Amino acid sequence: MLEIKKYGAIDIGSNAIRLLVSNIIVSEGKEPQFKKSALVRVPIRLGADAFVSGIISEQNTIRMIDAMEAFKLLMKVHNVERYKACATSAMREAKNGAEIAEKIFKETGVQIDIIGGKEEAAIISSTDLNQLIEGNNSYLYVDVGGGSTEFTIFSEGKILISKSFKMGTVRLLSNKKTVNKEIFSNVEKWIKKNTLGLKNLSLIGSGGNINKLFKMSGRLEGKPISFIYLNAQYQFLKQMSYQDRISELSLNPDRADVIVPATKIYISAMKWSGATKIYVPKIGLSDGIIKSLYYNKL
Template sequence: MLEIKKYGAIDIGSNAIRLLVSNIVIKKGNDIQFKKSSLVRVPIRLGADSFVKGIISDENITRMIDAMEAFKLLMKVHNVEKYKACATSAMREAKNGAEVVAQILNKTGVQIDIIGGKEEAAIISSTDLSKLISGDNSYLYVDVGGGSTEFTIFSAGKITTSKSFKMGTVRLLNNKKSVNKAIFADVEKWIKKNTKDLKNLALIGSGGNINKLFKMSGRTEGKPISYIYLNAQYQFLKKMSYQERVSELSLNPDRADVIIPATKIYLSAMKWSGASKIYVPKIGLSDGIIKSLFYNKI
């Protein structure tokens, strides 16, 4: 007997807000399948408010309310039976974060949970990485967001350690160079300390920017990107102006600036861990929310 459930996940990030609707296919004797049905991305850059002014602006609160109303209607059309909304670093750090959550709940009925860095890393790590992390190989999982980056180390199929750093793309664009230098130094120290005894380590990358870089590479799904290719792409992107990245590469306006610091983070993580390749399985927080909801972990 075949059963299909529809779940929704709302990921309120620092660079954009996403709604993922997934079909969960349940058939006796078969593995449970999670299939993306719809993904809607709205470029509301909350990090530009939170990391610079310390609060979410009235304009963006209004846009968030409109987005939640739209997402509710979309989930109704899709017959979503269960959903969860999670907000990450921009809302975590905004002084009026709790007030914004209450206002959205009052206006739309959507309950938003502001999750911590460790919880965010745990939800992301609950995604299906079994095809990659099986066996004795070691991996450094890097999820780059707008406000923070989550690092998780897998060895022999198990999580050995994880940490969230305030090293997001929107934050890096708005920080002073000296601040960014200090953050990169902290991350370098952590990665080198936790990967020094791991041989033949590879990266697993998630986030909108690495997904875009993978698509631009023309690689077959499941095949990794090499450090040499990614570095060449980084140098190519840096030489182009913001306008050229939008007009010639057809990048979204809110992607064309953050893709530079994002690529730098992935390259740095590869260099410090000694990894020569990065796998891009196209998974992230919203996928983790769906699976955590299904397995009653959140």
């Protein structure tokens, strides 16, 4: 007997807001399969508000309301039976974040859960990483967002430790260089301390920027990117102007600036952990929300 369920996940990040619709295929005697059906991304950069002025602007509040209305209609067309909306660092740091969430609920009926860094890391870690983390190897899972980066260390198939740092791409663009230097220093200490003694360590990267870098590399799915390639790509991107990244590399305007600090985070994490390669399984918070919903963890 085969049953197909449709679930939705709304990820309200600091650089963009996403709607993921997934088919969950349930067969008797088999593990459920999670298949992406549709993904919609809208470039509402809440972090540019939250990390600079400390509040979500009226303009972006209106755009968020419009986005939630549009997402509701899309989920209706897809026959989505259950969904969850989660907001991360920009909404949780904005002084009016809770107030905006309440306003959105009143106007659209979409309830937004503003989640903490640890909860965000836990949801992301619940994604289907089994194919990668099996065996005796060790992995540093790095999810780079607009406002924060979540780090999780796996060894022999188990989670050893997880931590969220205020080291996001939009935040790095907004901060002063001295602040960013201090953040990188803190993360370096944490990674070096917690990966010490772990052999055959590789990175697992998630987030829109590493997905784009993987696509640009032309690698086959499942194959890793080397540190040498990623570092060369970082130097190449850094030397290009914002306009050239859009015109010559066909990057979206809201991707063309954040891809540089994102690449720096990934290569720094590889350097500090001693990893020589990074796997990109194309999973993130929205995938974790779907899975957590299905297993009634949310």
